[in-house]
Amino acid sequence: MKLLGTNTSPYVRKVRLVLLEKQIPHEYIVDAPRDPGSLSARVNPLARVPALILDDDFCVFDSPVITDYVDTLNDTPILIPHDPFARLRVKRWEALADGIMDAAVIVQVERLRATEHQHPGVFKVHNRTISHALEYAAQALGENSWFEGAAISLADLSLVSALLYLDLRQPERDWRTAHPNLAIWFERVHARPSVQATLI
Ligand SMILES: N[C@@H](CCC(=O)N[C@@H](CS)C(=O)NCC(=O)O)C(=O)O
Incomplete structure (x- = not known):
């Protein structure tokens, strides 16, 4: 494929x-x-x-x-649990991460417009969405190692992708200071060979 x-x-x-x-x-x-x-x-x-x-x-x-x-292609590892409610919880995290990405893409597109054509409201609404979503994620994560269950799942991979995009497009956003627990989790996931392979 x-x-x-x-x-x-x-x-x-x-x-x-x-x-x-x-x-x-x-x-x-x-x-x-x-x-x-x-x-x-x-x-x-x-x-x-x-x-x-x-x-x-x-x-x-x-x-x-x-x-x-x-x-569905293999079980090594299972990244979306088969149990219906566990699956729902993981896919919901994917939706939250995708929502952060959607909002950050909108902000980025707006930034690329000529200054006189930019709408401050667009920045406000979508940056606020991102902040709320990060707050929600950090609170739910607490001191856990993973967003769902006892191992890495699609939830973690989705959220690390969203945060890497924020680091790329909004380096001024200091989410690590606002959410130290998220920063600790991020560093661990970020060190995985899979994540490292996507950075080069
Ligand atoms: N909801 C879609 C969003 C995909 C999307 O918006 N991709 C962007 C790149 S980040 C794209 O291909 N935009 C069209 C373009 O760049 O011309 C998904 O989850 O796959």
Whole structure:
């Protein structure tokens, strides 16, 4: 299978982490949907990344659909528990992380507009969403090692991807001082070979 993506996309990083943690053979192809001749624009009707192309050329899109599918491919490890309520809890963390990514992307797009066309309200609303979501996550994590259960799950991989994107786009946001427990958890997850492999 082939994963199409860009190195800065947090949604792509989340999918890459799932593939790497599960050691699923795949080819990662850097492909930006807006580039001329882009493959992702051709195979994904939404012209977005991540897009996962299966061996029969079937294209899977939208990262939560991809993570769901990839987790069914082996049990080493199981990143989305099979128990329905445990599964719900993990997918809910993925949704929270995706929401942080969505808000941070909106802020980034607004920042790239000419100053006179920027809307302060956009920054306010979406940065507030990010702050609330981080507060919620830090409180729920407490002193636990993982967001759900006794081992790493999609919840941790999603949240680390969201935080790495914040570090990239909003380095001025000092979430580590605001949430020291989140910072400790982040350092541990960040040190994993899967995360390190997505940084180069
Ligand atoms: N909800 C989608 C969001 C994917 C998305 O917005 N990807 C961005 C990159 S971060 C994209 O491909 N945008 C189109 C473009 O860059 O032209 C998912 O979870 O996969």
